[in-house]
Amino acid sequence: MAVINLSSVRIPALVRNLNDMRVSGSLTDARLHVNGVTFPVHRNVLAAGSPYFAAMFTKGLQEARREDISIYGVGQDAMAHVLDFIYTGKVSLTSDCFETVQDLVQASDLLQVVDLHRACEEWLVPRVIPANCVSLYFLARSYNCQELVQAARWTLVSDFTDVGKRSEFLDLELSQVIELVSDDYLGVDEGLDVFETVVRWVQHNGAGGEVVAKLMKHVRNNPMRSLCSRQKILKHQVLGDCPTATQLCNTADQVQGGLNDAADVLSNPQSLGFTPPLKLGTRRSDAIVSVCKDRDSEDLQLYETRTKTKYRLPKPYTASGFSSIVSQDNKLYIAGGLRKNLAVKDLGTNIKLYACAHFYVYDGLHNKWWMKASMHVSRFDFALASVGSHVYAIGGKPHPHGKALSDVERYNPEENTWHRMAQLPNGSNGHHAVTIESNIYVLCGFDSPRSKDVFCYQTLTNTWTNVAPMPAIKRIAGATVFCEKIYTILSSWKNSSWKPTTMAIYDPETDRWEQDEQFVPEEVEVVEGPVAGEDRLYLCCTRGLYVLRPTGVPCPLDQWSLYDKNVVPRSGQASVYCIKGYVHIGGLSTITY
Incomplete structure (x- = not known):
């Protein structure tokens, strides 16, 4: 028919x-x-x-x-x-x-x-940004927007100290404030952050003693000793007629006086009617993230150092040559990369590859990636760096046969926008970037057209300068900052392959490099890292995962401590990052050794 x-x-x-x-x-x-x-x-x-x-x-x-x-x-x-x-x-x-x-x-x-x-x-x-996450959270709750609830809640708890200073929070009703400060997953280092937010809300709303008493029962008390050391804050005039605050002040006096019964209160704060400590704020642990950049289908791996458990962390999109970073405010980002366009065939490779400008942040609370504003420039094989909560995308290439880029742009999470910044002195790709205070250092290395060059970007003045070049033209296996110095592992070309040999340390105060060319033993063939944790350096090699509390002087790997022999590098070009004080691993599947 x-x-x-x-x-x-x-x-x-x-x-x-x-x-x-x-x-x-x-x-x-x-x-x-x-x-x-x-x-x-x-x-x-x-x-x-x-x-x-x-x-x-x-x-x-x-x-x-x-x-x-x-x-x-x-x-x-x-x-x-x-x-x-x-x-x-x-x-x-x-x-x-x-x-x-x-x-x-x-x-x-x-x-x-x-x-x-x-x-x-x-x-x-x-x-969703810190400035609107509170209103969006309650809007989404009221109108059955489950994904928006998750995005707003994650922003709220991960940036709670910032959110609590904003008018959106200060204008909330009492019941709403209690709901937010009672969240088990607030991203705060200690209960004082929550306490000060509550005091700020009380002052803004002119609340009386009964309201303060209700709120104080929901202030997390961990670590209790930090709260006790802030006796003057606890005796603030807005808490003068609050029995709960008075009890806590008395406990502070007992601790300062060394009384024995204060220890009982510290070990059992519920005896004062307080909410128990934050579920996830009571322990500090590092999480090492391993990223394979040269295989587009490979998942990320996350190793939790406290439990020595490895997890599989799926990427938000399929790409190779992407970049990732753990920002200084402890957020994991992924950006850019090469993607395959299966609908368009290329005569040379039979598959058309194109660079993308994607930008995602990981939400460990819900085990989800949230899409954020895309970069201005589509790129791959570039570096990400972080100063505070800002993320910088530096250099890279626009497509497989393109020239190295000098473009630099900065992401502001407060606005969810990218801004173009001063360009690199020369185009670069395959480089590494690390941050010391407010300065970003770009280490070019063998994979970059600039080889030994090291550039320093002053974020406060938006200017670039050259600093002391690297000791030799070698491939950079990894770079990190510890105790205000740059630690990097360099690989040399031996027997038709790249072999890690040297640890080099750069001191910005003296603008000089130190190196140990015998750092890596002969039998070690692959190295990932180093990466800095809370108080130590981690280095992953074919022997396992090693740790070191550096003295500032290069020392051979044999002097490091073997932490976990079951953690070995992944095949391919991998990079490692560290989420310091990582607090939540929600719904991730474990990897058995």
Whole structure:
């Protein structure tokens, strides 16, 4: 049977004509009234696009017999956007549309326009930042946006100290504050961060003693000794009539006086009616992340040093030549890389490769990667560096046959935006970047066109300078910063392969390099690292995982301590990073040795 199929032409034309008729008021059979504004509509179109309107017009309700219908709980602008979406599947938004999308979440939930509700949630998720995470968390909770709940909650707990200083938090109701400060996974080093946030909220709202007492019972007390050492803060005037605070002050006096019964309180803070310590703030542990950059299908691996357990951490997207970094505020990011375009064939490789500009951050609370704003420049084989919470993308290549880039850009998580910065003195790829205080050092190495060069970027002045070059033209196996010095492992070309041989240490105060060319024993063939933890260096080699508390002088690997013989380097080009004081591994599958 022959079929004449013009649906690809007729359906868009039908949609366009129906919307034109709505706008002109032609053949409409109902009028929606929202806050004094009238919207002519077609009942059948609304019923087809919304179960809410379908029930209104087909279930015997009064509105089914009326031409004029009042809609409550929806703003006029939101109603206009909802109708645009029902008729056309599109919503036109201005650049400053954040509040509009939040209103659309509420309207689409009420009117049961599921596709619009989902689209609004997807639009909001990558735009969650500390400045809006509180309002988005409670919005998502109210309107069943589960993914937005997770994104907002992770931002809230991981940046709680920052979030607690913002007006969004200070304007919350008491019950909302209690819910947030009671979260088991607040990303704070000690209970004082939560305590000071509570005091700030109390001062802002002029709360009385009963309110303070309720809040104080939810302030995490770990570490209790730190709280006790801050007796002056605890005796702040806003806590003067709070029995809970008075008890804690008395405990502080006992600790300072060395009384024995204070120790009992410290070991059992629940005796004062306090909430137990943070589940995940009571222990400090390093997590070493191993990243294979040259195999696009390989997962990341995460090794938790306290339990000596290895986990598999899936990447957010498939790519090779990507870059990763653990920022100074302890967040794991992945960016860029080469991806395969299977739809386009290349005569040389049969697969078209292209560089991407993706940028993701890992949420260990929910074991998810959250997409953030893409970089301005698509790139691979580049370096990431971090100063504070900012992340810098440095150099790289735009495509496999392209020249090395000198482009530098900075990501600001407060705004979820990238900003172009001063360019590298010369294009570079295959390099390493590390941070000392506010300065970023770029180590070029053999894989870079600049070989021995080392560049220093002063973030405070947005300028680049050259510093002392590396001791020799060698491949860099890894680089890290410990005690304000750069530690790096260099590999030499021996017997048709790269073999790690030398540890080199750079001191920025003297602008000099020291090196130990006999650092790596002959039988060690592969090295990953070094990487700095809380108070030690880690180095992974074919013998296992080694640790060292450096003295500042290069010492042979044989003088390091073997920490775990079961942790060995992965094949291929790998890099390692350290999440210091890592506190949560949620839902990751373990790797057996």
